[in-house]
Amino acid sequence: MSEQLALLPGYLTAHLQLTLLALLCSAALSLPLGIAVTRVRWLEQPVLGLAGVIQTVPSLALLAVMVPLLASMRLRSIGFLPAFIGLTLYAVLPILRNTVTGIAGVDPALREAARGVGMTSRQQLWRVELPLALPVIVAGLRTATVWTVGLATLSTPVGATSLGNYIFSGLQTRNHAAVLVGCVASAGLAMVLDGLVRTAEVGLLTRRRRLVGAAATLTVGLYLYAAVTLAAPLFSNAARPVMIGAKGFTEQYILASVLEQWIGRETGRAAAQMQSLGSTVAFDALAAGDIDIYVDYSGTLWAHLLGRATVGGDRATVLAEVGTFLADQHDIQIVATLGFENAYAVAARAADAETMGLTRISDLIPLGPTLSMGGDFEFFSRPEWVSIRDAYGLALSEQRTMDAALMYEAIAEGAVDLISAYTTDGRISAYDLRVLEDDRGAIPPYDAVVLVSGRLMREWPDVVAALRRLDGAIDLESMRAMNLRVDVEGIDPSTVAAAFIATLGP
């Protein structure tokens, strides 16, 4: 718990920066727009309609979609910017809608009285319509505040640090303390910010200047803090740390820590992690130069980037083709092959395998219609699955998509009969599962490779040299053991990484 709490100031600050800036921009956008809509009536339907459509996009998808969108505009596509834009857009609707409703709801007799006493249309707005609409507008602002604080936890997969880092990594590594800290901190922040808006409102409605002043001072203070902490890196002379990316599962957290600690030990350079990135986000981030290093798997790149999930790729060929492709198309280099494969595999309960005589995937063919299978979020839509299905002509009774961390529980409880396992997963033995042999060679090899950006190659040769020394350093058994210690024993990934580094000799 205490090591989790040590991360709190950093995560909370990042969360606060995102939330406050997104809310500010959203309000700056929606309030004038809402007012404009009440002045130019034909704007109302299209504007509210558009805001409504944005709202119907699932929040996680809205944030994720920002990554390729920004990349296509040659903007920084990973980190603060996509999260900030996504959150800003999301907060538009509640503020906009309530501004329009609030102003439209002002008693027409009072509008007329405002004109009658000689107000210009601007004075009508500021002196009558806005004050009378205030409670409704503030209600929208409060909704937006609470939503934004909550949604900001979803910024983690697009590379923006937030309290979501606790939640995403905590859920994957079964660290309940981390999840709890993340949720409590985010809920607490939502309550504090909501309370601030509420206090300002009560102050305004009851004309208590001091209350308004206090709320305003606190708000301005928070904004100053966010602005200063956000701007600080721009003015600091400290060398930019080497950025290491990690996708959102246990092995990636461990490997990112291994790389970070290894670089620190071998070169003395500071390295930092950007964790829990979406699978394609990590690659895009490297290609865009937002991160410098991450570990991917040859088969994944082969299937997704080269569109080649088919049979016939032996380890060396796949590696060579992927390497050439990355270098030619993306200025990305493979500097080390870690020494283990983390392949997709089909796993069954060992007891079932025994009774039904299952050793190979082809043994499933006659049983297919009686079996159900669980897969992680990606599996059933990945080219590898298509390849397996077609190579074996598999027809299953049911395919269920679920969180990777929960698949093992599901098969152990008998909710599914097969799962898409990863060969390095320590839980294969812990849950007493058996990996079925891919006897028709439908699944490509998945060598873990360290990818680095062209810039890192040119600017930090010492880091590259250090990374090259990791070639072949991690065999399947070591990786499986490390995963097991995190997933089953609940040990922190960085602790496991440190123990591994210690075994690497001077």
Add this chain to the structure above:
Amino acid sequence: MIELQHLTKRYGDQVAVHDLSLEVAEGELLVLLGGSGCGKTTTLKMINRLIEPSAGTVRVDGDDVSRLATHELRRRVGYAFQQVGLFPHMTVGENIGITPVLLGWTDDAIRHRVDELLALVELDPETTRDRDPSQLSGGQQQRVGVARALAARPRVMLLDEPFGALDPLTRGRLQDSFIRIRRDLGVTAVFVTHDMVEALRLGDRIAVLHNGRLVQVGTPGALMRQPADDYVRQLLDTPRREARLVDSLLSDMAGRDSG
């Protein structure tokens, strides 16, 4: 001075005001009289352009109002609304002082004027000034509405049943005050009422509307002597008819009590 020339207001097929031509001389008070829905409020609102006429022109002090900036016109013309329309987010004092604020009066001048007007409409400045309008009775709110219309010392006033919600005694006293103010300031006013006695007391002239048309306009005496038609005759006869009714009711009761 107010001149209405061929003023017409249509809502779709319905005609609210039809070809109305009237003149209110400098310092004169014209009472607009007529049944519910006959177009009194519509006429009043066309004068300060809260309603745009379908046809016809309005001149205030010789200026065609359609050529004036509406907010400047309205700051010159005090308007007391039939539905009062006090701003609920402002205190009573702020409501009364609003037009002076818009005109850029000093805080001191405004405060002084607000207290003066509160006293004039028989509300205690000390206890009323900082209250919310919702804390006042209907009649008290109506008086604040009249004070708001008077605030910037307008030379032209439009009053839509300003004393309608008051008890007869308070109404009588406020009518007296109003007559005094008008004489002192030389206010030109159009005053809508349903109350015949009020019309006779305050009106220099009375204009009778019926179904959006002007039926007759003239001094109370002229209307009494030569009503244009039955409608006008009945309308002007109302106070006497009511007095006769009261007399006969009282004598009936006296008969019953003694019998």
